[in-house]
Amino acid sequence: MIAQLASRLLQAIPVLLVVGFLSFAIFTYVGDPVSIMLGQNATPAMRIAMRHALGLDQPFLVQYWRFMARAIHFNFGLSYRLALPVSQLLLQRLPATTELVMTSAVLALAVGLPLGVYTGIRPNGFVSRSIMAGSLVGVSLPTFLLGILLILFFSVLLGWLPSFGRGHVVDFAHWSTGFLTVSGLRSLILPSITLGLFQMTLIMRLVRTEMLEVLRSDYIKFARARGLAPRVIYFGHALRNTLVPVITIVGLQIGGLIGFSIVTETVFQWPGMGLLLVQSIQNADIPVMSAYLLLIAVVFVVINLIVDILYYVVDPRLRVGR
Amino acid sequence: MSAAMRAPAGEHAALLEVRDLRVEFPTRRGVLRALDGVGFTIARGEVLGVVGESGAGKSLTGAAIIGLLEPPGRIAGGEIRLDGTRIDNLPQRAMRQVRGKRIGAIFQDPLTTLNPLLSIGRQLIETIRTHLPLSEGEARERAIRWLEEVGIPAARQRIDAYPHEFSGGMRQRVVIALALCAEPELVVADEPTTALDVSIQAQIIALLKRLAAEHGTAVMLVTHDMGVIAETCDRVAVMYAGRIAEIGPVREVVKHPSHPYTVGLMGSIPALDRKVARLTQIDGAMPRLSAIPSGCAFNPRCPKAMAVCREAKPELRPAGATLAACHLYGAAHV
Structure with a gap:
């Protein structure tokens, strides 16, 4: 088990190198930060001086090497736009995104899993059919539209919930949390629903499909033939067997949540990393974009690692040998 | 064992009594009748074999008895009594008991009947505790005893192992332990050896036979292996197209079959002690449920078919030492 985890970690290194290379390579050729920073009226001399100061006159490989070497120390240079260390910018924005993504993921799981089990157990009931029909909305409604509709109803028309920002946040060392204040929690409701609804319906439909499949299996029939209670059969026997694919998808989806959070954060002006990325793209702020991409790659690698560990926990067949 | 005949509608105190059982599958193109008036009894401690081709309704009869017909299949008529009490119309909760x-x-x-994610001990203990008022520790001891009884070596060490750590034959032993751990009065064994290695089959059948005898458990053994039937059962029921064609003591059915279908079936089994030039075969195939011929379902394949066979369904009537559903025996009153 430990050996396998170590090999997984080793496999992650080339992945990160390649992602680092790609992100750096692509962004080096996209946009011209110098003209953006200096404006239209800069003299050629000013441009050359700026290029030199930013290290942009160095050969490509040298720039890449410097970038990766600094990245290991979490040093991504200065933001072209804000002239602040990128790592500091990201760390400032990290809590907002993490709290939003975690709340959405918990929401999606807490609602999606039971609904999936229910609709899987009673596939033909009226309630199940209604839920399934409703879930189509969740699957097909684009995030930005859902966010705008929610703002329209709950903020503009009803005035119940704030339409943007995080509300009051409390600082713990470097972490600012919105979980501890009423306005922070109220601010979290609409964005997390917006971000989580798609994942929720996806998890629900996945669990339902898996449940239908598993409930047809011989071991469920045998469990019934032994007179076990339905609760034991559904949750002790069936749900457990649906978990491997569910864990896979949920793991990938948490990565997806971080990705989708770009849209949600923009709609709700949520001061997270997604919003930072959008602002950076608009300003061709290469260091921020590169660092963001690398960070997302790290997040995916970590999530995959957690998913692999969970496989071992759930499925005893994976524990022996390979 | 008693080879005495039991009249299907008799007042004899049978453990299991199935009477005129009909199972139907509603489909878009009409209702398919998969079982059509199946009736038999099983006495306490008796082993009844049920044979027939695929699709004859053997497994379906077993599924109906344990109340686990796959929807949309449903019992459309008849009754099933266990120890005199009807069980075919019990509510779910009572049927679970x-x-x-x-x-x-x-x-x-056995490769698919055990839950792959739960240890065999877990599956045994939860089954035992569902039916018997035992503590976790007592149930565990009982589980270990059962594993020893079905011949799992080092049961105490292996109780926490998972199904994939056992071979097919060992897994079927675990399945047998699971089926018997609450000491039921009847076991419905649906082709328990079909998926196993030939070398293992005899062991599993012998184990089942021994345990049933020791615990006084009656067995309904569904199989298409006549060898298993001849070796294991007291009586045998031969099924064809959702009906019982012939039922009687194993020896009589094997040596002196009455129904032409049984005759054909026996003629198609190779015997080691006899030299036959050629095994006979029954021409044609069993009809699909959607196209069962009128009268006796076997009539298109029957070498002795008469006019009446195409008109009236034969009921089970005494034919020699067995009961056969064939117009050759007894007056056919149409």
Whole structure:
């Protein structure tokens, strides 16, 4: 088990190198930060001086090497736009995104899993059919539209919930949390629903499909033939067997949540990393974009690692040998 | 064992009594009748074999008895009595107390009947505790005893192992332990050896036979292996197209079959002690449920078919030492 985890970690290194290379390579050729920073009226001399100061006159490989070497120390240079260390910018924005993504993921799981089990157990009931029909909305409604509709109803028309920002946040060392204040929690409701609804319906439909499949299996029939209670059969026997694919998808989806959070954060002006990325793209702020991409790659690698560990926990067949 | 005949509608105190059982599958193109008036009894401690071709309704009869017909299949008529009490119309909750506790079940493929994610001990203990008022520790001891009884070596060490750590034959032993651990009065064994290696089959059948005898458990053994039937059963029921064609003591059915279908079936089995030039075969195939011929379902394949066979369904009537559903025996009153 430990050996396998170590090999997984080793496999992650080339992945990160390649992602680092790609992100750096692509962004080096996209946009011209110098003209953006200096404006239209800069003299050629000013441009050359700026290029030199930013290290942009160095050969490509040298720039890449410097970038990766600094990245290991979490040093991504200065933001072209804000002239602040990128790592500091990201760390400032990290809590907002993490709290939003975690709340959405918990929401999606807490609602999606039971609904999936229910609709899987009673596939033909009226309630199940209604839920399934409703879930189509969740699957097909684009995030930005859902966010705008929610703002329209709950903020503009009803005035119940704030339409943007995080509300009051409390600082713990470097972490600012919105979980501890009423306005922070109220601010979290609409964005997390917006971000989580798609994942929720996806998890629900996945669990339902898996449940239908598993409930047809011989071991469920045998469990019934032994007179076990339905609760034991559904949750002790069936749900457990649906978990491997569910864990896979949920793991990938948490990565997806971080990705989708770009849209949600923009709609709700949520001061997270997604919003930072959008602002950076608009300003061709290469260091921020590169660092963001690398960070997302790290997040995916970590999530995959957690998913692999969970496989071992759930499925005893994976524990022996390979 | 008693080879005495039991009249299907008799007042004899049979453990299991199935009377005029009809099972139907509603489909878009009409209702398919998969079982059509099946009736038989099983006495306490008796082993009844049920043979027939695929699709004859053997497994379906077993599924109906344990109340686990796959929807949309449903019991459309007749009754099933266990120890005199009807069990075919019990509510789910009451039927759960019958399944596992009073009627055990063994399925065909031990590779798929055990939950892969739960240890065999967990599965045994939860089954035992569902039916018997035992503590976790007592149930565990009982589980270990059962594993020893079905011949799992080092049961105490292996109780926490998972199904994939056992071979097919060992898994079927675990399945048998699971079916018997609450000491049911009847076990429905649906082709318990079909998925196993030939070398293992005899062991599993011998184990089942021994345990049933020791615990006084009646067995309904569904199989298409006549060898297993001849070796294991007291009586045998031969099924064809959702009906019982012939039923009687194994020796009589094997040596002196009455129904032309049984005759054909026996003629198609190779015997080691006899030299025959050629095994006979029954021409044609069993009809699909959607196209069962009128009268006796066997009439298109029957070498002795008469006019009446195409008109009236034969009922089970005494034919020699067995009961046969054939117009050759007894007056056919149409």
